[in-house]
């Protein structure tokens with residue numbers, strides 16, 4: 302019999318990919334904001350819904366919106382996660398919750414380990430850290446999965462923006478003093494599989510494509526990959542700019558948040574392709590229409 306997996310955040314970049322990928326082997330119960338609004342108490346909204354496992358990929362993800370909406374951000378990314386964790390614990394179901402590299406202050410000079418101190422520097426980071434802590438307080442078998450720079454075919458993101466700029470404008474620029482690790486949704490949905498039922502561990506695990514890059518390097522590689530596919534771009538060089546020059550940013554961003562994924566590799570025996578291979582796969586699919 303198929304297991305029932307509730308997925309919260311069905312319209313998000315990661316949530317949509319999860320709903321699609323896990324539906325073959327499991328019975329997926331997808332929840333969007335219209336079925337489950339995390340601003341409201343979750344108990345009533347999930348009354349009568351049966352599931353073996355719940356994955357929460359929903360969040361208030363706009364970092365600058367969170368900075369000016371602290372109460373709502375703490376509710377959606379923090380206290381609502383606690384409620385999901387408690388509800389799952391009561392039903393003997395595990396909760397897998399997606400979190401972020403923004404829980405770190407970004408001052409490290411090496412990739413972050415799961416056990417490194419989380420010292421968020423923005424409301425978004427604080428709200429996501431609160432969610433992590435409250436989820437693990439609710440039950441130690443719940444799992445926090447930290448990702449960074451999520452991209453994939455289900456919802457346009459940074460790469461789509463960079464390629465659109467390069468297609469339609471003579472120049473483009475991207476931040477070159479902020480480094481992180483891209484996470485490809487099509488890889489993520491494979492990596493998460495063992496953690497569903499085979500490896501029911503609790504705690505924190507990092508999942509992303511290995512290797513770090515700046516936003517400029519990330520955009521440049523996407524453009525290089527598009528050029529390799531013969532896409533006629535107007536701009537082919539991404540100019541570097543600094544984080545400090547982004548006057549529109551309300552929230553502080555951590556400058557370096559590459560995630561170390563050794564724990565995931567050791568636990569699962571899986572391999573993770575480097576971020577350049579993942580980005581190239583995505584760009585090829587985008588222009589060949591195979592996504």
Ligand SMILES: NC(=O)c1ccc[n+]([C@@H]2O[C@H](COP(=O)([O-])OP(=O)(O)OC[C@H]3O[C@@H](n4cnc5c(N)ncnc54)[C@H](OP(=O)(O)O)[C@@H]3O)[C@@H](O)[C@H]2O)c1
Pocket residue numbers: 310311312313314315316333334337338339340357358359360361362377399400401402403429448449450451452456
């Ligand atoms: N995107 C990144 O680069 C990145 C980096 C690090 C970590 N993460 C984490 O990865 C997870 C998934 O991110 P993503 O990129 O897939 O985000 P996303 O595309 O912004 O999707 C987030 C989803 O959450 C839903 N949501 C927001 N407020 C809600 C509420 N009050 N009630 C119910 N649902 C609500 C949104 O619903 P609507 O569609 O109705 O707005 C949206 O579908 C999040 O936990 C995020 O913190 C993302």
